[in-house]
Amino acid sequence: MNKRIMVTGGAGFIGSHLCDRLVEQEEDVLCVDNYFTGSRNNIRHLLNHQNFEVLRHDVTFPLYVEVDQIYNLACPASPVHYQFDPVQTTKTSVHGAINMLGLAKRVKARIFQASTSEVYGDPEIHPQVESYWGKVNPIGIRSCYDEGKRCAETLFFDYYRQHGLDIKVVRIFNTYGPRMAKNDGRVVSNFITQALAGEDITIYGDGTQTRSFCYVDDMIDAFVAMMATEKGFTGPVNVGNPGEYQIGELAETIVSLCKTSSKVIYKPLPQDDPRQRQPDITLAKEKLDWQPKVGLIDGLNETIAYFRNLAD
Ligand code: NAD
Ligand code: UDP
Ligand code: UDP
Helix, strand or coil: CCCEEEEECCCCHHHHHHHHHHHHCCCEEEEEECCCCCCHHHCHHHCCCCCEEEEECCCCCCCCCCCCEEEECCCCCCHHHHCCCHHHHHHHHHHHHHHHHHHHHHHCCEEEEEEEHHHHECCCCCCECCCCCCECCCCCCCHHHHHHHHHHHHHHHHHHHHHCCCEEEEEECCEECCCCCCCCCCHHHHHHHHHHHCCCEEEECCCCCEEECEEHHHHHHHHHHHHCCCCCCCCCEEECCCCEEEHHHHHHHHHHHHCCCCCEEEECCCCCCCCCCCECCHHHHHHHCCCCCCCHHHHHHHHHHHHHHHHC
16 A cells, blocks of 8 residues: 655655655655745646645644655745744744644654754754754744744654654755755855856855755655654654865855856855854664765756756
């Protein structure tokens, strides 16, 4: 029997790739999305597939469906989008988690939470390990996202302890690839869009801050591996690519891959922008038998090809 799998945020960047993978594995997929940052274009190719169904729904409201597994990805993920309506961002993380956990409890479904490296905030230890509690500003402009995701983790672990739910929590580090929204303000999509249009590349701050970038296909491998771990293994598990780059280096790489004449300009660093970020993935290697396979240049080339196509 195919499993009935619900993906919240399934019309988004990562969610749509997850839907692709699950449909490919012949599972019955229910994609739930309110299209806040996602797009029908991301899932258009799946709409006629017999194993795929879409429901336009906002997870801050209760939802009664019968499923075997839930991947909870619904949440705007880029600073521009999650700061657009910060109250709704917190509601999506917190009320969304409560509703999805309530649903999982009722139907006894295994439930996966897409948490984030942002739970570590501006980290004091490097690279970040799962046992680190983080350094997060509770009242800043990133807090709606960071604290919302931290509270969602709290809820997951309380439903696990109090109600015996079968939970799987991953902390996702910066992920990129085709179907990132062009206007979402994230560094990879911004730099590629700017480079392809021959516009200035906007580095915030001096460009020495670091991030570690994981290609989306690798991320989906990690999700599916996490969901297949034995009951009782809850995580949290870091998932990301440990290859760490300065933002200035990323700009140079994208300029050279796009063969553009764009020049780099510097803009102010946003408030609470983390200085550095790199996942320690020892636990993922051990428990999921997973590590990323796609290098930055290959992944960027795929992503550039996608954005070039959009522009045509
Ligand atoms: P995305 O914005 O492309 O996808 C999020 C999806 O959730 C969108 O389709 C959006 O319409 C939907 N959504 C938002 N609010 C909703 C609501 N209230 N009800 C129903 N649907 C709603 O972002 P993404 O990059 O694909 O991120 C997916 C998940 O992974 C998010 O939970 C995000 O926090 C997490 N994550 C992503 C990254 C990354 O680098 N991309 C890093 C860490 C964590
Ligand atoms: N819920 C839902 N779908 C379900 C079951 C529950 O959306 O199939 C929501 C419902 O809104 C509820 C929340 O999940 O308030 C939490 O459910 P739980 O059973 O934990 O708590 P309670 O019903 O006691 O509030
Ligand atoms: N950034 C940048 N130029 C841009 C967009 C982002 O220099 O046009 C920087 C941003 O300040 C941050 C890093 O790139 O230091 C990653 O930003 P992103 O929004 O992609 O992810 P996050 O900060 O959530 O890790």
